[in-house]
Amino acid sequence: MESSELKKRFGSKYAVGGMTVEIGEGRITGLIGRNGAGKTTLLKLIAGYLKPTSGVLTVFGQVPFNSLQVSSNMIFVDENMAFPAAFTLREILHEMPRFYKKFDLGLAEKLLDYHSFDEKQHHTRLSKGMRSTFNTIVGISAHCPLTIFDEPTLGMDTSARKDFYRTLLKDYIACSRTVILSSHLLGELSGLLEDILLIDAGRKVIHFTSDEAASYAVALRGKREAVEALVVGRQVLHREEFAPGEMFLVVQNNFTQEETVHIKEAGIELLPVTADDLCIYLTEKDKGGIDSVFSDK
């Protein structure tokens, strides 16, 4: 999937405002961003449901909007998946090979049984979490070259979420495909994602591998003056005074070995920054954090 200066406007607001990105084939990419960042819009543009306002977007080398070929090779899993009310869960699964040639019915039925679904139940009568679980079963078993999950774990309990990540990973190892998964729960996805595409306000913030994300930034903790002196000329990703005179700063991890030794000698702690925290820091609003709301009280 490739896009260049891709834009999508709803009314006067750009949900996607100039996205240039390339998502590689045969990888699991996490599309990470805060609420309203444009994740769902971007995914629906890729799926061909929405028409770009401007820019270029190709999926399998084709323009996805209204494309039968893109649609035939893609499944889009979200909470709004709708199946005929007349069908039971079993009937839904048995209809899927009609649309997805590689649909693994055996796997789908095993997963249905594992999650204790009553196969005579109807999709519309499932609870939110169970419906999400069923939708992911359809999405994983479809074995589509492009599988898109938009917030797939909505309403699922922790155990069901872990099972989903594990199932996806095991099936992905067995049958490689391109997976794009949007979520805000990056912490839970750390063992699953190969690439992370972080977006904010409809724009790409950063696109890197999970390994790069893990070592991208570092946190410095110590006396304010000492810490501030060390980061002069560097872009500070996050700044927090956690106690009077004590600072916690996050900067990009490009210190030389000598600089690292010097930092430690100055009594400043060097702490790793997880990919989850990094994404929060890279997309946080420039309003002094939630604490600033209460600062006047």
Add this chain to the structure above:
Amino acid sequence: MFSVINKPLPKAVLNQFIYKLKANSGYFCGLIFVQIFATWLSIGGASEVANFSFTLHTLSGLIIIILSVAWAIFAGAAITSQNHRKVSFTVAGNRLTNNLSDIVFIFFGCLFGGITTSLLSVALRVPIYFSQMGKVYINGFYVTFADFLRVATVAMLCMLLAASFGYFSGKLAQLNPIFIVIIPAVAVFLYANMINMSQAHNLFIEIWSYFIREKSLCIFSIKCIVAAAVLFLIGNLITNRLEVRK
């Protein structure tokens, strides 16, 4: 790694049609129920003219056709509803496959309705035959195969015309929800107009007469098919670029 497949359009349309047929089997149950109800009304409503030397019973299957046409308008509009679109776009396909499979589904429904209308108009005669044993039957009481086909064709074409109107109305409503109000309002206005005005100046009656007063089955068929095709085509053209699953 899974390879990308190229699905031919006819296969994609056929898959969606079969899926819709199974998913909407309730529509056909509804049609049968409506037609049986109409048959019962027809039997109860058989008119009788008594004279000093004979009693004349006249029997009409018109109610079956009228209620089937009403079903066709409903089915044509319902297939374009938002819920149907959500179901259609959850599985593989694009707007063209979705629209074409909808139209095939409507054709199939009308064909089915045409045949059952003809069958029920035969069934209508059975209770009359047994309740009026030994009477003289005149004017087409006994149905030939040609009659059977003629009734089925006319019923199917009427239903097709009605379904295409329902489908077109549904597509307009997709374009702008204001049509959900405008279309019934216009229909009520025209109906009220039909009651109050003379036949010659009423648009509703003129359009109706254009189709229904046609004597030749062949020309009637052409008129209905062309009108339905135009409604289907315009309905699809105006919505073919609409975004889905917003």
